[in-house]
Amino acid sequence: MELQLFGINHKTTKLSERELFIINESNQEEFKNFISTTFNGQIESFFALSTCNRTEIYFYAQELMSEIVMEKTVEFLGCSQSIIQDSYKLDGIKALEHMCCVASGLDSQVLGEQEIFGQFKKAVQSFVDLQVVHGTFQQIIDEAISIAKAARTETSIGVNPLSVSGLALKIVKEIFEEPQQQQVTVVGAGQMAIGVLEHFYSNGIQKIHAINRTNKTLDISESLQLDTSNLSQLATAIITTDILVASISTPLPIIGKGLIENAFRQRKNKPMLLIDLGVPRNIEDQVRDIENAYLFSIEDMEKVTQENLVERTSEAKKAHTLIANKAALVESNISIKNIRSKAYLALTSIVKSLSDESIERISQSQDPLQEVQQIHQLSDDQLQCLSTQTPHAILSMIREIRSAK
Numbered sequence: 001m002e003l004q005l006f007g008i009n010h011k012t013t014k015l016s017e018r019e020l021f022i023i024n025e026s027n028q029e030e031f032k033n034f035i036s037t038t039f040n041g042q043i044e045s046f047f048a049l050s051t052c053n054r055t056e057i058y059f060y061a062q063e064l065m066s067e068i069v070m071e072k073t074v075e076f077l078g079c080s081q082s083i084i085q086d087s088y089k090l091d092g093i094k095a096l097e098h099m100c101c102v103a104s105g106l107d108s109q110v111l112g113e114q115e116i117f118g119q120f121k122k123a124v125q126s127f128v129d130l131q132v133v134h135g136t137f138q139q140i141i142d143e144a145i146s147i148a149k150a151a152r153t154e155t156s157i158g159v160n161p162l163s164v165s166g167l168a169l170k171i172v173k174e175i176f177e178e179p180q181q182q183q184v185t186v187v188g189a190g191q192m193a194i195g196v197l198e199h200f201y202s203n204g205i206q207k208i209h210a211i212n213r214t215n216k217t218l219d220i221s222e223s224l225q226l227d228t229s230n231l232s233q234l235a236t237a238i239i240t241t242d243i244l245v246a247s248i249s250t251p252l253p254i255i256g257k258g259l260i261e262n263a264f265r266q267r268k269n270k271p272m273l274l275i276d277l278g279v280p281r282n283i284e285d286q287v288r289d290i291e292n293a294y295l296f297s298i299e300d301m302e303k304v305t306q307e308n309l310v311e312r313t314s315e316a317k318k319a320h321t322l323i324a325n326k327a328a329l330v331e332s333n334i335s336i337k338n339i340r341s342k343a344y345l346a347l348t349s350i351v352k353s354l355s356d357e358s359i360e361r362i363s364q365s366q367d368p369l370q371e372v373q374q375i376h377q378l379s380d381d382q383l384q385c386l387s388t389q390t391p392h393a394i395l396s397m398i399r400e401i402r403s404a405k
Helices: 028-039 066-077 081-086 092-104 115-129 135-153 164-175 191-202 231-239 257-266 285-289 309-352 356-363 368-375 380-386 391-404
Strands: 002-009 043-050 054-061 088-091 184-187 208-212 217-221 224-227 243-246 272-276 293-297
Touching (some): 002 066, 002 092, 028 115, 043 135, 054 135, 066 081, 066 088, 092 135, 135 309, 164 191, 184 191, 184 231, 191 208, 191 217, 208 224, 231 257, 257 272, 257 285, 285 293, 309 380
Parallel strands (some): 243 272, 272 293
Antiparallel strands (some): 002 088, 043 054
C-alpha cells in the first residue's frame, strides 16, 4: 500500500475544463460508493478535494493504481478522456510533499493564500464522515496538516497574503473610486462567500445584501449579522446592485446574459462589477459582451497583480525545503511501521501454531529468528519479513502476541 494522488489544477487545465471535473457536496457520497464498488478493497482510504483552482483525489492503495483510478473517475464524472492528458499523478514521498504544498498554500494560484487550508481540512472531514478515511491514511493526512501549519508559521509565505477575498477587494478598489458607497450583493452562503463578506465589511464596504438558496443568518462579524434573501429575489436585487459576487454551488450558470441585460435597462447602464468565484461558473461568460458590465472569473484572478510576491516567493523556497525534510521523516516512519506490521502479522501466524514450550525456547534465545527457523518451516515471505527486524524487536513482538491471547 502507498499514498497516491492524481488531479488537475489552474496550472494544467483551463477553467472551462476544470469546472467539469469536480467532486463536491453534490456527488461525494455517490463518488464514495463508486470507488468502493469499482475497486472492491484495492483502495483502503481516499478523499477528494475540489476548490476553485483544482480537483485532486488522494488515496492509499496498492501500488501503481493512479492511472486506472483516474480513468474510472473521468468516466464517473462524464468528462472527456482528453482531460487525462492534462492531469498529474504522484505517489509516495512526492505525493506527500504535494499534499503538504497544497494545504499550506504553496501550490495555490495566489501564493501563500490562507483559504485553501480550511478547504483542505473540510474536504478531509467530509470523507471522514463518509467513513473512507482511516488507518495509515488518516495518520498521513494528520502529518500533512501539521507540516502545512509549520510551513506557514516557520516561514513568511503568508506575509500580507492576498486570498481570493483579498483579490476580490483589490478588483473592487481598482474599478470604484468610492467602493464603500456601492451596493454589494453576494450570492451564496458557503465559506468563500462568507470570506468575501467579512473582507468587504472590515474594509468599510457595508451596503451588503446576501442571497442564498435557503434562508440563513450569516454571522459576518461581532457587529454584523445578515439574513439571506431567497434566490427567487435575485432578479430584483441585481437591479440596484453595483458589485455582484457569485459563489454558489451549481452545475450550470444561474446568472445569464439576459438577466444582466434586463437589469441594465432598468439601471440606465450604470456600471456593474461581477465577480464569479464559482467552479463550475455561476455567471455566463457572454455577460462580458455587455457594455459597462465588468466580469471577473477565477481565471481572471491570476492576472491581478499579487502584492508582496517577490518576498513570498523567496519564503516559498524555505517552505519547500521544510516540507521536503519533514515529509521525508514521515515517509521513513511510515515505512518502518509498515515493515514492522508485516513482520508482526507473519510472526502472529507462526506463534499461534507453536506450543508454549517452543515459544518459551524462542523467547530465551539470543537469536530468536534462527530458533524460529529450527522449530518452524518458514515461507520465503515470512523469512523476508522477519529478517527486517532485530532480535530485540522479534522478542518484543512475541511478548505482545502472547499477551494478546
